[in-house]
Amino acid sequence: MPLPKPTRIFKLISVAWLTIALQTTTQRAAHPQPALDPPLSASPPPSISPTPAKPLTVEPPSSPLAQLPSAQLGNQLGNQVSLNGRTFNVPWSQWQTAGTSRIGLSDAAIVQLLGAQLLSTPDGASQPIEWFPTAQRSVLTPRFAAPVRYLDITTLAQQHGWQLQTTGQNLRITTPTARLVGIRQGQQPFGDRIVIDLDRPTPWQIDPQSQEFVLTLDAQTDPSFVQNFKPRATAQVKSIKVEAGANQTTIRLRIPITQRSQISTLSSPSRIVIDLRSDFLPTLNILWTEGLRWRQQTLEVGSARFPVIWFEVNPRQPGLSLRPILPNPATVTGTASLIQTARQSQASAAINGGFFNRNNQLPLGAVRLKGQWFSGPILNRGVFAWNETGEMKFDRLTLQETIVLSSGQTIPLATLNSAYPQAGISRYTPLWGSSYSTLSDNEVLITAQNDRITDQRSGGKAGSAFAIPTNGYLLVARGATAAALTINTPLQLSTTTQPSDLSFYQNIVGAGPLLIQDRQIVLDAKSEKFSDAFIREMAARSAIGQTATGTLLFVSVHNRVGGRGATLTEIAQIMAQLGAVNALNLDGGSSTTLYLGGQILDRPPRSSARVHNGIGIFLLPSP
Incomplete structure (x- = not known):
């Protein structure tokens, strides 16, 4: 049945919250609040009492990830x-289907360049969009080539008279010249409305800034x-300021930062x-691809309403894997925007990870990748741990390393590869980088090579x-005696974790505090030694979770409606x-970022801070 018309699509640009989202309605004048999905959980809220954690094992499914091999995908x-x-x-991509050349753009290009919007779909083989909608909804066909999903725009281009031409790495899109006819202002029950009249559909782009909203149209405007x-x-x-170019019009709106x-x-x-x-x-x-679903919804917590954007990830999906991601795998030093790190690592999706020192760009928490720390x-804080066999665990983690001298004397170490300058002796390995820069005055540096102190x-x-020696490590004493660690002293290293089973998990990302464990809210930020200011803070939040069925949740929450962000x-x-x-x-806070298929979903990229690490979702063809 044809859709009633005109159908409306709403792209939402938050200048204070700095996010982009969309909605649809079938009414011409009114804009009702979209109905929420059925309640996500009918059970009462978890009680606040800690219980021991147990790893949850998920079995792999039988169906492979739906993906075309790159040779089939395109020329x-x-x-x-x-x-x-x-x-x-x-x-962008070009491929052949039944002898016909097809052109696809990434999700990011569809949204950011054309002004179109992806709509909800339970079918990963089709992606409905809205763009100057008519009675016949536009449905694009996805083609996936890790890490990008491409949407076929060939038919859409034909319908609107676009010209498509490929030259090397460049795709040229030329759309018919549009003309801005007028701009009207009006009042609605919810507030101001501005209507821009055009003589035909045309691409448009948005750029929300601190107190200005910028809309760029591929359209002519009479001087x-x-x-x-x-x-x-x-x-x-x-x-409202209108700037006219040859075939481009820019409209600048000055609006309050809270609007x-x-x-x-x-x-x-x-x-x-x-x-x-x-x-x-x-x-x-949106079922973005098999094993990865993109959700967003406003959720109520007491009297507050929060915008929540999240991924539902099936870790059992063949070809799908998780991995900690770093801006520079050669060293732990350095930060970058999540979009940069995700693209560099070839992740299809990602969320920001643990804490770090913004001044020296060094980590403040666990990052374990393929068994290497x-x-x-630090500080017995919460971690998310997983391995390739399907086991996952959420718990608080302590790593205890001990130096054992030939005399039998044992020396406990404070931290491993950490920017947290804790009193005692810490250890730094080549995974930290080629060198270590002292974090405090008067540290004592002890070099160990081939199980013997050499300097x-x-x-x-x-x-x-x-x-840092490539065949050993560096011991750093801060406010602790190093008298027993003399040159030529043999030494051995022992390592344990608490809980002990966390030592078997190959991948770990730490942050904190731990929120929920075995269905119980176990929030105890003080025991994880977070400051009172951090505990009281209302801020944008990132979190990762696991459902009873083993589905992983990658979650981003920004400012509540009419107020500030969420408490812990x-x-x-x-x-x-x-x-x-x-x-x-x-x-x-400003680190909160959710990335999918080349774009940031929960905020404009310019508002996304540089972060030290993240958790990447990788989608590859089944072997």
Whole structure:
């Protein structure tokens, strides 16, 4: 049955919250709040009492990941799109189907370049979109080549008279010249509305900034219109400025930093509608590919309403794997935006991970990759651990290393590969990098090679660099005696973990505090030695969780409607609503970032801070 028209699509741009999302409705004037999905959990909230953790093993399924081999996928893969003369660095692909050449754009290109929006779908083999919608909804066919999903735009281009041309790594898209006809302002019960009238559908892009919303149209505007346009200032719209180029128009709206903007497109005639309103996150449920579902919904916690965007990940899916990701695998030093790290590591999806020191760009918590400790745990804080056999565990972790001298004397070590300058003796291995820079004054540096101490010296002022031997490690004494660690002393190293079974998990990312364990909220930030200021903070939150069926939840939560972000208690309650039986809080605030298929889902990339590590989701063909 044809859809009622006109159908509206809403792209939501939060200037304070800095996020982009969309919604649809079938009414011409009113914009009702989209109905929420059925409650995610009908059971009462978990009680607050700790219980011992047990690993949950998930069995692999029989069906492989639906993916075309790269040889079948296309004649070309490119990373540059020229849209009406402007160049964007986004992935595209060309392939053959039944003897016909097809062109696909990545999800990010569809949304960011065209202004289209992905709609909910239970079918990973089709992706409905909205873009100046008509009675016949546009449905694009996905083609997956790790780590990118491409959507076939060939038919869409034909319907709208676009010209597509490939040259090397570049895809040139030329759309018919559109014209801006007018701009109208009006009042609705929810607030201000601005309507941009066009003579035909045309690509558009958005750029939400600190107190300005910028809309760029691939459309001509008569200079006389720009000269004569007299916008009306309101409480929500401080100013509207129109800038006309040859075949491009830029509209700049000055709005309060707390105001959120919502964009919709209409057809017959073509219009772009900007609404300023407080309800900003629609329900979305997209099966992005087998094993990975993209969800978003506003959830209630008490009287507060939070925008929640999350992934549901099936770790049993053949070809799907998880891995800690770092900006530079050669050293633990360094930070980068999550989008940069995810792209570099070839992850299809990712969430930011653990804490770090922003000044020296070093980790403050566990990062274990394929059995190797790039950074050890600190302060018995919460971790998420997993291995390739399907076992996963959420718990608090302590790593205890001990030096055993030939005399039988034992010396406990404080930390391993850590930027947390704890009193005692710490150990640094080549995984830390080629050198170690002292974190405090007057440290004592002891070099161990081939199970024997070969050097001991004073570190002097903080910041002095010392080489880490490739065939050994560096011991660093801070406020502790190193008298027994003399040159030529033989030594052995023993390692245990608490709980002991966590030593068998090959991959670990630490953050904290632990939120939920075995269906119980076990939040105890003080025991994990978080500061009072951190405990009281209301902020954007990232978290990872596991449901009773073994599904993993990668969760991002930003500012509540009309207020600030979530408390630790509230993020624990949100994870429980999503069905988590185990959950861990990750680094939050400006670090909170959720990445999928080349784009950041929960905030504009420019607002995403540099982070030290993340958890990547990798989708590869089955062997």
